[in-house]
Amino acid sequence: MTRELSGPEVAALAEAAVPGSVAKTTETACYLKPEHLVQTLEALKTSPEADLVHLTNLCGVDFWDHMEVVYHIQSFVQNHIALFKVETWDREKPEVPSVTPVFHGAWMQENETYDLYGIKFPGHPNLYRILLWEGYPGWPLRKDFLSMPGGLQPGLGEFAGVAPRQEPPVKVIE
């Protein structure tokens, strides 16, 4: 059974590898500072006790006010999986350093995240819109994409008789 490392465990590993790299820790995830991201993952990949060699999953999540990039990294020999996150608070020009130099497998997934969220990955060798075409208006997986006039929001708002979802913290762009 693969052990899912808890947030503090991952943070301890990351701190041991690169001191000062952890921004904050939750129960499941370890938030890294963007400027230390590549260095930390590189160190964890080579260190035998962490052995985080397989970037299993990389995706973005939009939380209206900020966006996160989520990294699931797997170790084959230790058989554990670690969850890293990086936050970016700039909605106009979100940027997270690219981990493609460390994990070649991030090539496609960062392209996809850029395509659907507009998060730029400096250091990526060839960042382009992989699924949509160049010049496609907007970033479709952002929550404010295609917000309709009249205050309708994406997402399934409600069932009958259930209180509506709370207002988003960011103003909807018309």
Added chain:
Amino acid sequence: MDGGGIVFAFYVLAAVTLISAAGVLVSRDLLHAVLFLILTFVGVAGLFVLLSADFIAMAQVIIYVGAIAVLILFAVLLTPRAGRNNGETKFALPGILLAVCLAAVFLFVIHDVAWTTNDEAPVLGADQLGEALLTTWVLPFEIASVLLTAALVGAIMLARTPQEEAEDALA
């Protein structure tokens, strides 16, 4: 050589040969020129058949059409698009004039000489040719084989790139 069939065949074949040879001269596209050249070879092979040189005719088609023309096509493919222009040099006019003069001389000689001919076609099959090659002409035959080998080696050496030579030197 009488008979309506032979006369008809000769004129058709001569027309094919000459028209396609002229086509090689006038066509601007190198590839079209090669295709005309192939047609010329086929026409000449037909004339060989009329001259009851069956073996030579077949050898003409196999070697000229099957090998040399295909080789030329390959060379055309290997040179990029810019090299496929079949235009004339500045010496075109004098060259063609010289050819025309030479043709006039040839035609005059051909029609002026009283040729003594035999109407009976000599029996010249593949077996006679083989025997002649291996008895009377055995020395040229061997020299031709050496020439072919030399051409083979030379062609390979010429067409090699410096990279390939470097690779072979390492190997």
Added chain:
Amino acid sequence: MTQTIKSEPFILNIGPQHPSTHGVFRIKATVDGEKVIEAEMVMGYLHRSMEKLAEERTYTQNIPFTDRTDYLSSMSNNLGYCLAVEKLASIEVPARGNAIRVIMSELQRLASHCMAIGAFANDTGAWQTPVMWAFREREKILDIFEVTSGARLTCNYMRIGGVAFDLRPQFEPMVRKVLNDFPPFLQEMEDLLSGNEIFLSRTRGVGVLSPEMATNASLSGPMLRGSGVAWDLRKADPYCGYEQYDFDIPIGYQGDSFDRFIVRLEEMRQSLHIIQQALDGLPSGPHSTQVPLALRPPKGEAYARIESPRGELGYYLVSDEGPAPYRFHIRPPSFINLSALREMTVGGTVADAIVVLGSIDIVVGEIDR
């Protein structure tokens, strides 16, 4: 005399409409003669924005979407998504439901690998025969799916907390027939292809991936195992009670296309073995737990993955206690397996590129989603 060599490389568009791209996928290859010197992937022709759409459907309504991603292995896709929701909402699945899920996903693996090796042989130029033989066997599995779920290709059979319906009485004899028919068929394929000198010379040493490269490029499934990395989520991270069953992980020797082919062939044998065990020990009891229709999982996130026929199929869900997932992310194995396509094709010929693409076993519906 200058010694520069000027050859004229030109761009060859392999696809989007091409017999060997298995859908609308395009490789923009720069070729020098027959040699590929640069390959760029162009995809997205089939993009249906599933991840966005799923944010507007309830958790149960999203199950049919997962059918349409990897349409050649819909059962596995259903399963991966249901596992993610169950992990998010902490739902237990009864033992019978788990066993049915195992049987179904292994049958799906058989069907998908049939298609994979058939299409792969087609890409090497075997004129339709292997693919037709594989289709013959695949039909039997699709018949089982039809009897069980009512659909052949997009089954929509798994539910959150179990499976949609219990098994029909004719299910067991049909599966037994498949178990009987498959070993001779696998032997047939081995005779037809594995020992074929032409097939060997087309696939051996073509598209070689070192284990380091395979790991670094996040590959999974037969691509990773073909390179000699023993990694199978059914062993490493068992789900649905895979730990009860006895089976082996097949791994390749040097990571070329032929290794991926024999790994797939052997995986089919192991799948048969698993189905045999699961069918013999099929527990009785409910096939599903009762789950509220308007499922509202607690706030949080879950990443669940399964070993789909193409590799690690992961679903990353974020819930905000709403009736629909706040974020629905698919980790599509064949999309990420393409990361190494450029490394495998550049330097080979165009024909090799086709073979490499066939050995990756892509499904364009899953790449573009």
Added chain:
Amino acid sequence: MSIGIEHFLTVGALVFCLGLGIALSKRNAIGVLMGVELMLNAVNLTLITFSRFATSERPIAGHTFVVFIITVAAAEAAVALALAVSVYRNRETVDVDQFNLLRS
């Protein structure tokens, strides 16, 4: 109406002169080569004609010559094409007007 030696010789002469014209006038090296091939073919035709019509003790000699000429032509074509390709590679042209390396 009958076909005699003059007819064949005329065809041979005309093809030869056309080949000469091509060889002298064409700019492309491969075009020049084609002209040379045509000339050789015309010579073959003439030789076979004489072998057929001439009163000789050994008429097979004409055929033998043709075999040798075909051999030489094949070798020549191979070498000439290799030359053309390698010249193109080094000079990026097959224009015979541009082959002026020996000019000071």
Added chain:
Amino acid sequence: MSIPVLALATDHWYDLRDLANISDAILDGADKVLPFGIVYVLAALIGFVASFLIFVLPSQLYLGVYGERKIIGRIQSRYGPNRVGPFGLLQPIADAVKLLTKEALTPKESDRAVMYVAPIIFVMPAVLIFAVIPFGPRMVFANVPVSLLYFMAISSLPVIATFMAGWSANNKYSLFGAMRIVAMAISYEVPLVMALLGAVVVTSGAPYAGDFLNGLALQDMVLWSREFHIWVVFVQPLALVIYFICVSAELNRTPTDIAEAESEIVAGYLTEYSGMKWGLFYGMDIGYALGASAFAATVFLGGWTFFGLEKWVPPWMIFIGKTHLFYFLFIWTRGTLPRLRSDQLMAFAWKFLLPLALFNIFLVATERMIWSSQDYAKGLIYVFAVVNIAVSIAAVYGWARFLGYRPENTPVRPRLVKNAGGYIPVGSEANR
């Protein structure tokens, strides 16, 4: 120089064992009424029409189109055409009608003249090939003394047509097909000629009816197998194998169809063709394969003879049966084998087939010397047959081993491990 062929059948026109009787009767009758010279044209027409009506057209439609689809269907465990007519027998006609009514598109940027001419040039040699094939003792349209060379010469022409087709379409896939076919034609012509040379060395100069056989004439090769009661294939098994491989490479049949490799370059030189222009290429591909089969049946399988059976059964039926049998080999390989890469195919011609063909010539020339020194003893040829079969198998196997054929070193089953983990080097999987 031509050798008198034993008249197997009577001279009556109704004797169907030799269809030349009918045509002779027609021509005799026509000669009495028509002016001089017309009869030559008529003879050519009869020969053309008869060979097409009796052999090429039915074989092409019903073996080439229907039979091929049906047989490949059975190989692929499906039914094949079964909708049009009884057992789908009208399928080829339906195909032809469909092709004729389709629009033949020409791309805008193509070389229109060349693209138009290419299918026509492609068809011509396919028709010309059958001129020299002997269907029966007297049923040969043009019994030229160098008919074997004639076949070689004609079969080198379609390459030009396919090159024209590939070049003129101005499509990159077509250009790939054209490049490949030109490269392949040069390579495979060489072992093909070498292999046929072996057969010629066996047959030429053997005594027959007080004269000597001319090995370059196809009819004489048939007479050779009739005289010595053995087919050339038994004396020259290696030559037949090399011939088969080379000819399927030249004809673009499937194991070697790199010029129109469907999974790689869409349809190669045919990519831009449609309608009946494509249909001509498709139909004449079958025509060439039939011509190659007829040639192989004549040279290697004894032509219209069948160990004396030709006295009772019409020889042309025996010949057609043999041709179809050989054609079945093409269909069979098409249905079972994957395709080689173009460079592998080229290497196969030069590294494998050519040395074997040279070895074969050396072998057969030695035997020919022994045979002529023994005054062409009839029994000796059977000894040669046994020796040649054994030596050929040994030569093929030995040369393959020499070139690195090691089936025992190729694992066809993957390694099995019990537990997941990282990379497992080869050899250390036992302790997992």
